[in-house]
Each structure stands twice: as structure tokens, then as C-alpha cells.
Amino acid sequence: MLPKILSFAILASSALASVIRMPRSVSNSTSDKLVFCHFMIGITSNRNSATDYDDDMKRAKALGIDAFALNIGVDSYTDAQLKLAYESAAHNDMKVFLSFDFNWYHTGEAGAVGSKIKQYADLPAQLKVDGKVFVSSFAGDGLDLAAMRSAAGTDVFFAPNFHPGQGDFKGIDGALNWMAWGNNGDNKAPTSSHNVTVADGDKAYNDALGGKPYVAPASGWFFTHFGSEVPYSKNWVFPSDLLWYDRWQQILGLAPRFVEIITWNDYGESHYIGPLSSPHTDDGASKWVMDMPHSGWLEMSKPFIAAYKAGDKSVDKYIKEEKLVYWYRPTPKDINCNSTDTTMQGSPNNGSGNFFRGRPNGWESMQDAIFVVALLTSSGTVEVTSGNNTQKFEAKAGASAFSVPMGLGQQKFALTRDGKNIMGDTSLKEIVNTCICGIYNFNPYVGIVPAEKDIDQLQPAGLAMLTQGLTAPCPTNTLGAAKPRATLSRRSLIR
Known part of the structure; x- marks a missing residue:
């Protein structure tokens, strides 16, 4: 699957919103707060058995990640790889869920989306929240939610990457904000006249959700540099610098119900925290990824995840090993x-x-x-x-x-x-x-x-x-x- 090329504007605002907490129960987890990590199935076509996913599952679980958000398109190998990922997750006491990538799916394919949900809904590793099958997306504003739910044939906790002012926030159960980086409101780096902070995005989403659960993004970086050697040319960077540290501090203060780390293995956009050695194919990103491990970010996030799940505003007492x-x-x-x-x-x-x-x-x-x-x-x-x-x-x-x-x-x-x-x-x-x-x-x-x-x-x-x-x-x-x-x-x- 090719890298994402869509761009979306998000609503700008100036202050961080408070999250309204509602009584709830969460299946498959002992904590009210859950941490997800975005995982690109589109670059794992070279995996041949469930054991090829085991190292990722074990590392993520040890970190405190509750579930992988399995980003999928319409590649011929998608179902084969999903089967292996679900099997590995079950063996390693991890959870996974589908995240539909609307670079490849179309908003008119609500029936296909629902059918895919139904296909995996009853597998042991499927994440369920409030007794419902948890599902997310990248983009997807305009999807016919009633048709999707009907085709799924089961209760769905749908927390897509809809956008305030564009998607139907009344018909969803929660929402994922993808913009984990400061930007100009149109998927580029901020300028002096157009600066949308990540906290601005938090507020825009929480305002649109009106108390429904928010999936807050956390990411360390964004850089992509594809030229004419591939058909998906794109070349930009978001200001990152100390973002990984600053964002986790924000997360502790914001205390959203869900956090999604962007990403485990999207090497093409340089925001991976998983190993370089994690089995994957090359979409051309190796030019700037070779010899550039990010595992230090993985280690750094462990005490922050523990503090977040405990509802603590400080990470200090969760640091067990000096680094x-x-x-x-x-x-x-x-x-x-x-x-x-x-x-x-x-x-x-x-x-x-x-x-x-x-x-x-x-x-x-x-x-x-x-x-x-x-x-x-x-x-x-x-x-x-x-x-x-x-x-x-x-x-x-x-x-x-x-x-x-x-x-x-x-x-x-x-x-x-x-x-x-x-x-x-x-x-x-x-x-x-x-x-x-x-x-x-x-x-x-x-x-x-x-x-x-x-x-x-x-x-x-x-x-x-x-x-x-x-x-x-x-x-x-x-x-x-x-x-x-x-x-x-x-x-x-x-x-």
C-alpha cells in the first residue's frame, strides 16, 4: 500500500479543552484508559506466519500499548496479513482493531467497510470497548454510518478520523485526531500567520465530540521525502524537535480516554517507534530510514504511558530505570x-x-x-x-x-x-x-x-x-x- 497523500484542514482554536468524563466499562482491559499504536499493514506483505508479528506484539505489550490499530487498504494481501496479525495478537495477549484507510477505501463503500468489520469482529484478539467492536479510520468523512453498521451486523464502537466541521460527529462513538504535529491548518508546516498547535486540535475535537471519547494523537516526528522515483511524490516536514516529550506532558494534563501513537512502523513519514528490523517491504523510505533507529522513543514513552493510565499528572514516580x-x-x-x-x-x-x-x-x-x-x-x-x-x-x-x-x-x-x-x-x-x-x-x-x-x-x-x-x-x-x-x-x- 502506498503512503498517505490526503490533506485535511482542521479547525483552529486557542485553548485546550477539558475532557468530560462519562461512566463507562471497557472490555478486554483492566484500565479505563487505553493506548493504541497505528500499524501499517500495507508494508507487511512479506510476512509469512503469525510468528512474524510476535516481536511487534511483545514489544508493544511490554511498553503498555493495549492494541494495534491495523491500517488497511484494499491490497490483495490484506486479509492474509490480518489473519496472521490477529492470530499473533491472541497468542501474545494483545488486542488489535481495523483502521480503514480512506486513501484506498471510498466513502461510498460503507457496505464493504461493514462487511470487513463483520469478518473479524468475533476473533479473540479483536478489541471491544463498552461491549462493542472497536473500529477506526484514517479520514472517511462522509461515510454512510447507518449502512456501515447494518453491514457489520454487530454493535460497533466507531472512532474514526473524521474532521470537525466535515464529518458526522453525532453518528460516531468517538474520534481520532490524526494531526499530532503543529501545522498551518492545511497539512503543511505552520507559518507566522497560520499556526494550528496540537493543543488547538485537541480543543477542536473535544468541542466537536461534546463529551464523547477522544482518541488523542501522540507522535515524535514527521518527515517524508519521496521524489519522482515513485508515483506518490511528497516532500515536507512538520516542526518536531522536542515534540515527543512535550506531547506526552500534554497528554498527562489532558487525560483523554484513548491515546493513539502515530506510528509503530510508518517509516515513510519518519514517525515510527518500532524497530527498523520489524519485517516490512520498502516503499522507497529506506533512503532516509537506514541507520536511523527510533527505539529510544519507544523506551522513553514507557513511564509516560504508565502515568497516563494511572491518571497521574506527573511521570516522575513511574520511572523505574534511569535513561x-x-x-x-x-x-x-x-x-x-x-x-x-x-x-x-x-x-x-x-x-x-x-x-x-x-x-x-x-x-x-x-x-x-x-x-x-x-x-x-x-x-x-x-x-x-x-x-x-x-x-x-x-x-x-x-x-x-x-x-x-x-x-x-x-x-x-x-x-x-x-x-x-x-x-x-x-x-x-x-x-x-x-x-x-x-x-x-x-x-x-x-x-x-x-x-x-x-x-x-x-x-x-x-x-x-x-x-x-x-x-x-x-x-x-x-x-x-x-x-x-x-x-x-x-x-x-x-x-
């Missing part, structure tokens, strides 16, 4: 890659209006900085070295966020306490002023201290389109190649 999570882009934003970048080649299809040549639309909104989140059980000193620039921060017990101006070269991170080295690491990814693989890459590298034992890498199927459209050399899976990982996992502390 430093850091992320940054691999090059400064003003580097010039026009002579080799894929978006400068050919005659791309811009029917969506989402394609731009050269640097991604919105590139100016990004900071040239290193972002660090400290998860500590007691206070300490965080030291960050970016190139020749070293800064120290006094971090309190709990969660704290810091940023340091980007410097070329090695990136080092350390924690000291009472004059003693507690932990430290040198990132496997240096910041360079050359165009990696010849392209503009605004995807972040996400690392963690203590370092993970294994290096997360794309597998052969996930690299299949790496060289398509490239005009510069692109060495494959080079992360950590300079040294054996055994020496990298316990590197010298930074002192």
Missing part, C-alpha cells in the same frame, strides 16, 4: 544537496500538492539542535557534547528535557552524580556536513544511554528500493561498522 534518550538530525538544515537530491530529478506527480523540490517544505521550522530527555530516579548532572560544544545541565529526579546547539562530529552523553560517573555513551551516528546518500535527510537518529546491545537495522526487504532514484553512493547499514558492538555497548564515560 538518557537523545535525538538529532544527521546534518545541519541549511546543507545544500540540490545537485544530488532525488526530489530535484525528473517530473514528479504533484496531484496531492504535497511535493516540493529540494529541502522539504517546512525545513526552516526545525532547530539545528541535539535534544535530550533525562529519566532519573534522583537528581544528577547531564553532560552533552555535540562536536566541540559541551554543556552541562542539572536535572531533577523525574523527566527533564534539554537541547544543545548542533555541532559537527561526535555526539556524547553522560550522567554524573556526586562527582561519580553513572553512565555515558558516544552515539554511533556523527553529524556531518555532507549529503548522506546524496539526499536531504530530516529524519532523526534516536539513541539511548545505556546503549542497547544490538544495532537495529533494516533487513533486505526493507532496503529493496534504497538505490532507486539515487545519484550518489549509499553504503548500506554502516551504523557501528567501525567498531565491534561489544566495544560500543560499554564505551568509556565522557570525562
Whole structure:
């Protein structure tokens, strides 16, 4: 299935709404609050058994995720992969549900949508909320809800990605807000005159829902960079920077009934938290995803998810293991890659209006900085070295966020306490002023201290389109190649 290309305006507003809580019961969960994670079935056609989904299910469950929202289109392999995903979820005590992608479904296909719901409604892994089969969507405003429910033949808890002012909010049970990033109200980066914050979106949805459950989005990033080498050309970035940290703090304050992480494995839009090694095919995103793991974001969210489910406004007491999570882009934003970048080649299809040549639309909104989140059980000193620039921060017990101006070269991170080295690491990814693989890459590298034992890498199927459209050399899976990982996992502390 090809990446999403639709754009939708959302209503802007200026303040965060309060969520009205209603008495309710939730099936298949011991908590009133549930966390979902969007999962793209469209890039998993190479999975051959239910066990190919087991690692994803186990990782998600350990994180505190209750269910995967299985994004589906009309690909020939969709049912085969759904069968495997539902089977794996049942084996791993996870839940899943269908999320219809209306890039591929049409709003006139209410009968087909209902029939698909009916097909999976009674499987053991199907998420049910308030005794109803839970179903969601990407887009879908205008769907005939009565016809969909009739074809489903069962009670459906429908929480689609309808849009305030467009969709029928009276006929749905809840709604998902997809816009987890600040924007201009028309699916591009915000401008000085058009700035819709994520909190503005929260308010617009809660106002439209009138007390019905809200599925609040949480995402760490958005960058996509498809050129003429594919028919779904698009090239833009939303301001992200410390978004992953800031959004979880907002979620704790907002306390919605549901949260949906966007996403587990949408590599093409750079907002994945799942492993690079998770089996998938390549839609061309490998050019900016190779050597760019995001598993540090997965680890960072664990105490925030626990705090959210407990209804706590602070994450502090849910931090059980001390970690430093850091992320940054691999090059400064003003580097010039026009002579080799894929978006400068050919005659791309811009029917969506989402394609731009050269640097991604919105590139100016990004900071040239290193972002660090400290998860500590007691206070300490965080030291960050970016190139020749070293800064120290006094971090309190709990969660704290810091940023340091980007410097070329090695990136080092350390924690000291009472004059003693507690932990430290040198990132496997240096910041360079050359165009990696010849392209503009605004995807972040996400690392963690203590370092993970294994290096997360794309597998052969996930690299299949790496060289398509490239005009510069692109060495494959080079992360950590300079040294054996055994020496990298316990590197010298930074002192």
C-alpha cells in the first residue's frame, strides 16, 4: 500500500479543552484508559506466519500499548496479513482493531467497510470497548454510518478520523485526531500567520465530540521525502524537535480516554517507534530510514504511558530505570544537496500538492539542535557534547528535557552524580556536513544511554528500493561498522 497523500484542514482554536468524563466499562482491559499504536499493514506483505508479528506484539505489550490499530487498504494481501496479525495478537495477549484507510477505501463503500468489520469482529484478539467492536479510520468523512453498521451486523464502537466541521460527529462513538504535529491548518508546516498547535486540535475535537471519547494523537516526528522515483511524490516536514516529550506532558494534563501513537512502523513519514528490523517491504523510505533507529522513543514513552493510565499528572514516580534518550538530525538544515537530491530529478506527480523540490517544505521550522530527555530516579548532572560544544545541565529526579546547539562530529552523553560517573555513551551516528546518500535527510537518529546491545537495522526487504532514484553512493547499514558492538555497548564515560 502506498503512503498517505490526503490533506485535511482542521479547525483552529486557542485553548485546550477539558475532557468530560462519562461512566463507562471497557472490555478486554483492566484500565479505563487505553493506548493504541497505528500499524501499517500495507508494508507487511512479506510476512509469512503469525510468528512474524510476535516481536511487534511483545514489544508493544511490554511498553503498555493495549492494541494495534491495523491500517488497511484494499491490497490483495490484506486479509492474509490480518489473519496472521490477529492470530499473533491472541497468542501474545494483545488486542488489535481495523483502521480503514480512506486513501484506498471510498466513502461510498460503507457496505464493504461493514462487511470487513463483520469478518473479524468475533476473533479473540479483536478489541471491544463498552461491549462493542472497536473500529477506526484514517479520514472517511462522509461515510454512510447507518449502512456501515447494518453491514457489520454487530454493535460497533466507531472512532474514526473524521474532521470537525466535515464529518458526522453525532453518528460516531468517538474520534481520532490524526494531526499530532503543529501545522498551518492545511497539512503543511505552520507559518507566522497560520499556526494550528496540537493543543488547538485537541480543543477542536473535544468541542466537536461534546463529551464523547477522544482518541488523542501522540507522535515524535514527521518527515517524508519521496521524489519522482515513485508515483506518490511528497516532500515536507512538520516542526518536531522536542515534540515527543512535550506531547506526552500534554497528554498527562489532558487525560483523554484513548491515546493513539502515530506510528509503530510508518517509516515513510519518519514517525515510527518500532524497530527498523520489524519485517516490512520498502516503499522507497529506506533512503532516509537506514541507520536511523527510533527505539529510544519507544523506551522513553514507557513511564509516560504508565502515568497516563494511572491518571497521574506527573511521570516522575513511574520511572523505574534511569535513561538518557537523545535525538538529532544527521546534518545541519541549511546543507545544500540540490545537485544530488532525488526530489530535484525528473517530473514528479504533484496531484496531492504535497511535493516540493529540494529541502522539504517546512525545513526552516526545525532547530539545528541535539535534544535530550533525562529519566532519573534522583537528581544528577547531564553532560552533552555535540562536536566541540559541551554543556552541562542539572536535572531533577523525574523527566527533564534539554537541547544543545548542533555541532559537527561526535555526539556524547553522560550522567554524573556526586562527582561519580553513572553512565555515558558516544552515539554511533556523527553529524556531518555532507549529503548522506546524496539526499536531504530530516529524519532523526534516536539513541539511548545505556546503549542497547544490538544495532537495529533494516533487513533486505526493507532496503529493496534504497538505490532507486539515487545519484550518489549509499553504503548500506554502516551504523557501528567501525567498531565491534561489544566495544560500543560499554564505551568509556565522557570525562
